[in-house]
Amino acid sequence: MARSSSQRAGQPKTGKRKDHLGGHVARKRFGQNFLVATDIIQEIIDAIDPRAGDTVVEIGPGLGALTEPLLSRMDHLHVVEIDRDLIARLRQRWPGGRLTVHEGDALAFDFAALKADGRLKIVGNLPYNISSPLLFHLVASAPVVYDMHFMLQKEVVDRMVAEPGSGDFGRLSVMLQYHYHMECLFTVPPGSFEPPPKVMSAIVRLIPRDKPVVGGTQKVGAGDMAIGESLLAKDEALFSRIVAAAFSQRRKMLRNTLREFFSEADLAALDITPTVRAEELGVADYVRLANTLASALTPAVAVKP
Numbered sequence: 630m631a632r633s634s635s636q637r638a639g640q641p642k643t644g645k646r647k648d649h650l651g652g653h654v655a656r657k658r659f660g661q662n663f664l665v666a667t668d669i670i671q672e673i674i675d676a677i678d679p680r681a682g683d684t685v686v687e688i689g690p691g692l693g694a695l696t697e698p699l700l701s702r703m704d705h706l707h708v709v710e711i712d713r714d715l716i717a718r719l720r721q722r723w724p725g726g727r728l729t730v731h732e733g734d735a736l737a738f739d740f741a742a743l744k745a746d747g748r749l750k751i752v753g754n755l756p757y758n759i760s761s762p763l764l765f766h767l768v769a770s771a772p773v774v775y776d777m778h779f780m781l782q783k784e785v786v787d788r789m790v791a792e793p794g795s796g797d798f799g800r801l802s803v804m805l806q807y808h809y810h811m812e813c814l815f816t817v818p819p820g821s822f823e824p825p826p827k828v829m830s831a832i833v834r835l836i837p838r839d840k841p842v843v844g845g846t847q848k849v850g851a852g853d854m855a856i857g858e859s860l861l862a863k864d865e866a867l868f869s870r871i872v873a874a875a876f877s878q879r880r881k882m883l884r885n886t887l888r889e890f891f892s893e894a895d896l897a898a899l900d901i902t903p904t905v906r907a908e909e910l911g912v913a914d915y916v917r918l919a920n921t922l923a924s925a926l927t928p929a930v931a932v933k934p
């Protein structure tokens with residue numbers, strides 16, 4: 630169970646709020662809720678634990694609440710920011726070469742291209758309006774990432790780390806648990822931000838699982854447990870399609886949602902009760918389904934997007 634920082638964070642006094650943003654008007658369309666609670670910021674930096682030699686990239690640096698303490702521990706930092714006003718401020722504040730500002734949409738940014746010799750760490754207090762698509766986009770970089778630490782809506786973090794059988798367990802849980810070990814570190818109350826969001830937030834750590842690679846072994850990431858053969862999808866695109874279909878209508882039974890892929894007899898042969906719902910299967914079950922289908926399909930069908 631994650632710790633709560635609610636007691637320590639407190640609620641910043643209304644009169645102090647304007648000073649925190651230095652005249653910047655928060656833009657809702659960019660999900661701008663700026664961190665202002667110094668004790669929470671410190672806890673996040675401690676959790677990230679940046680070290681000399683690491684390549685760190687921050688998504689959405691905003692007014693620099695995390696950027697500044699990160700730079701106090703590192704020689705160089707990459708940031709990806711979409712808001713031009715904030716980009717101008719960042720460049721003015723850190724004019725030398727210590728901060729590389731990548732101007733643009735994190736959803737289109739190639740994080741894997743930043744991979745250098747050291748550990749690649751991705752961090753950020755993410756814009757909540759694009760958190761799910763961003764998490765899916767980041768999956769492509771998982772093979773070269775060491776770890777990631779994000780602030781997200783607590784409700785999203787609950788879904789990421791949910792266990793099968795719970796109401797929170799869904800497509801996000803299966804797809805992210807397939808790629809990462811995840812841990813909710815602590816929760817953060819609305820009063821820690823300016824403007825305060827309407828929801829509770831939480832800090833989550835994601836560590837890519839080590840996966841064997843065809844034609845050799847690859848040991849990257851901080852995953853302490855190599856992903857077992859039984860948890861390795863032969864065709865990740867097919868795995869993703871099956872998971873999406875299963876959760877497309879949560880209340881329906883798998884014999885209906887997976888009709889396109891499996892007959893009732895196919896499911897029963899795999900020891901999967903055709904009348905169960907998507908949330909009752911675990912990640913390994915979905916991998917098993919995908920691998921059975923991948924083996925049965927002709928190569929031409931298996932590579933269909």
Ligand code: SAM
Binds near residue numbers: 661692710735
């Ligand atoms: N890191 C700052 C903090 O903690 O106070 C700001 C966090 S604020 C929740 C989200 C930041 O992400 C804002 O700076 C916002 O402009 C930026 N942002 C929003 N959408 C983005 C996108 N698609 N790509 C890159 N940055 C984005």
